[in-house]
Each structure stands twice: as C-alpha cells, then as structure tokens.
Amino acid sequence: MTVHVIYGSDSGRTKAAAGKIAAKLDGKVINIKDATVADFEGCDFLVLGSPTYDEGNLQADWADGVDVLAEADLTGKKVALFGLGDQATYPDNFVDALGTLYDAVVERGAEVVGFTDTKGYEFESSTAARDGQFVGLVLDQDNQAGKSEKRIAAWTSQIL
Numbered sequence: 342m343t344v345h346v347i348y349g350s351d352s353g354r355t356k357a358a359a360g361k362i363a364a365k366l367d368g369k370v371i372n373i374k375d376a377t378v379a380d381f382e383g384c385d386f387l388v389l390g391s392p393t394y395d396e397g398n399l400q401a402d403w404a405d406g407v408d409v410l411a412e413a414d415l416t417g418k419k420v421a422l423f424g425l426g427d428q429a430t431y432p433d434n435f436v437d438a439l440g441t442l443y444d445a446v447v448e449r450g451a452e453v454v455g456f457t458d459t460k461g462y463e464f465e466s467s468t469a470a471r472d473g474q475f476v477g478l479v480l481d482q483d484n485q486a487g488k489s490e491k492r493i494a495a496w497t498s499q500i501l
C-alpha cells in the first residue's frame with residue numbers, strides 16, 4: 342500500500358509530525374510546496390496536514406496547495422487529516438485549517454477516516470470539530486507537546 346503524507350509548515354512542527362506519521366505508516370513525506378496532482382492521486386492512502394495561522398487560515402504554502410488539490414480526483418480515496426494549533430492563544434480558531442482541509446477533500450470525493458475525540462483539549466470554537474469529533478488528528482505542540490507521541494501512535498493504529 343502506498344501512502345503519501347503531504348504537509349505544509351512554517352516553523353517545522355508540522356513537518357516533524359509528518360515525519361513521525363509517515364514512519365508509522367511507511368509513507369513518503371512530501372512538502373505541499375513541491376506537491377503535484379499526481380502526488381494526491383497516485384497513492385492508495387493519502388494523509389494531509391497543516392497548522393493553522395492568522396486566525397483560522399491554512400499555512401501559507403497550502404494556499405497554493407489547495408489549487409493543486411482542487412485539480413485532483415479523490416473519488417473513493419481514503420484520506421486522513423492532521424492539524425497543529427495552539428488552543429491557549431487561539432481558542433476561537435483552534436486548528437481551523439483542519440476543517441478547511443476536510444471540506445476541500447470531501448468536495449473532491451474523498452472518504453475521510455481517522456476522526457478523533459475532542460476530549461482532552463480546551464478551546465471555544467473550531468471548524469475542525471464536527472458533531473463532537475475532530476475530523477482528524479489534532480496536535481498542540483505549544484501546550485501539550487508531551488501528549489503528541491501517544492496521540493500519533495493511537496491515531497496511526499486507528500487508521501491502519
């Protein structure tokens with residue numbers, strides 16, 4: 342099974358998480374800056390990750406990346422998503438980019454797997470929370486770095 346882990350990252354945390362996730366899934370890590378339509382389509386399982394910036398936005402490279410994603414046909418493809426954010430400083434827009442990625446891949450026909458519990462996080466509002474669950478893995482390296490290894494391990498076993 343081929344796995345592509347496509348991420349964007351400003352300060353390296355999402356890049357590091359992508360590496361750990363790819364190691365668990367035996368996947369190839371691709372920076373969204375370099376990603377092509379073939380990188381989205383040419384795998385059995387797709388994992389996408391972005392931190393949230395500037396009150397709810399995708400990481401800057403993903404701004405162009407969503408245009409590439411918009412050209413990809415993900416009909417029936419299994420996709421898992423992860424997002425990084427800071428619940429203490431940005432409780433009103435916590436990991437909103439994860440919600441944006443979710444809407445983008447669902448629009449392309451993907452079947453999203455790997456929802457997680459919102460328990461254990463303290464925030465006011467997040468577009469990544471739907472019906473009481475996050476639409477993917479949520480990591481907060483700013484406030485809960487000590488929990489990330491376990492969260493990654495649990496999530497990757499869940500989606501496998």
Ligand SMILES: Cc1cc2nc3c(=O)[nH]c(=O)nc-3n(C[C@H](O)[C@H](O)[C@H](O)COP(=O)(O)O)c2cc1C
Pocket residue numbers: 349350351352353354355356392393394395396397398425426427428431434435436437482483
């Ligand atoms: C200017 C700025 C704006 C941010 N805005 C948000 C936000 O709206 N929501 C959120 O959950 N996190 C926000 N964050 C936190 C980052 O998403 C978090 O630090 C993340 O781990 C950074 O990932 P990276 O190292 O891969 O770039 C912001 C951080 C900065 C510096």
